[in-house]
Amino acid sequence: MRKLHADEADIDENLVRRLLAAQFPQWARLPVEEFPSSGTVNAVYRLGGHMSVRLPRVEWGVGDVEKEREWPARLAPLLPVPIPEVLGRGVPGEGYPWPWSVCRWLDGDNPVEGRLGDAGPLAKDLAEFVAAFRRVELPDGPAAYRGGPLETQDTATREAIGKLGGLIDTAAATAAWESALRAPAADRPVWVHADLMPGNLLVEDGRLTGVVDFATAGVGDPACDLIVAWNLLPATARDVFRDALGADDATWERGRGRALSMALIMLPYYLGTNPVIAANARHVIHEVITDLS
Structure with a gap:
């Protein structure tokens, strides 16, 4: 995984597989693939066809984990389109120091500025x-x-x-x-x-x-x-x-x-x-x- 910040954790597919095997064995045999996200705070990995794994890259992003576990669940019924749902709450382990999450995958593509057609x-x-x-x-x-x-x-x-x-x-x-x-x-x-x-x-x-x-x-x-x-x-x-x-x-x-x-x-x-x-x-x-x- 390409690092964006000087103080990033070391994260790769092998780490994600070890974390899943230790904490969520029911998902450990599913394919894991790094997702090419432009996000700057979390590393994202595709897990099987219907889930994703999100891990903070940096310590200053750790506080976001609990926020994203609490508020989207309360906001989702009030919004007109789907938003993330946390399915698994990971804890530090396998050399990774922070909490992390397994979320339901949402289909769709990121739009790109200048390439929208009729917007x-x-x-x-x-x-x-x-x-x-x-x-x-x-x-x-x-x-x-x-x-x-x-x-x-x-x-x-x-x-x-x-x-x-x-x-x-x-x-x-x-x-x-x-x-x-x-x-x-x-x-x-x-x-x-x-x-x-x-x-x-x-x-x-x-x-x-x-x-x-x-x-x-x-x-x-x-x-x-x-x-x-x-x-x-x-x-x-x-x-x-x-x-x-x-x-x-x-x-x-x-x-x-x-x-x-x-x-x-x-x-x-x-x-x-x-x-x-x-x-x-x-x-x-x-x-x-x-x-x-």
Whole structure:
């Protein structure tokens, strides 16, 4: 498995087989194959035809395991498309130091920015998913990752811009970011997924069939879930998404700023290790700057 972070655990198919044999012998004879995910926190392995194994790559991703074991089960009945279901709760063993999970496999392919064709139906599906998430009223929800005020990302965003000279139009990126910072804050927090990247979406025949990776989910700024308008949807479908969701100007501005901030921070970090994430980050930066030009 290619490593994305300096402090990653050593994970491979042999480790996964040993963990299964020791803790879930009923699944130990099923085929195990590394899944080429663009995810950055968990390693994913296909287990047979209907399951997957998810293992945190790094210690700072370990806290997500319990969150993904608790909240998706409570959210699933409230959302319009399937989301992950945990079938087995693994514990440290075989030299692997952290908890891990066996999940039900969800069919579908990750959409790719710039290759969607008619994205109008998908835009409406995404708006329906976001709207359903916002209607969730589960009490005591965790704080969404990156779900606080936009200005909490200011230092990291500007530091990232400083690393990108020669790779992007840093002046235009700075102007776009400062424009987003001027947008009024959210009236109230709502439930959000907070990481609607293409790698966390599943589609078939141009329609949304599933959403994965709920480690970032929780209560926060509703603009968090607008990032998909720039990291995936073409300009022709962006208005379809906005109209279906009824996003006001302030929320739209913050959403664009959140998409930009994420892209700016990810690009220098993953430039040499994760080409899928780096390409998407470049795409977002271009789309946001073009949006405002």
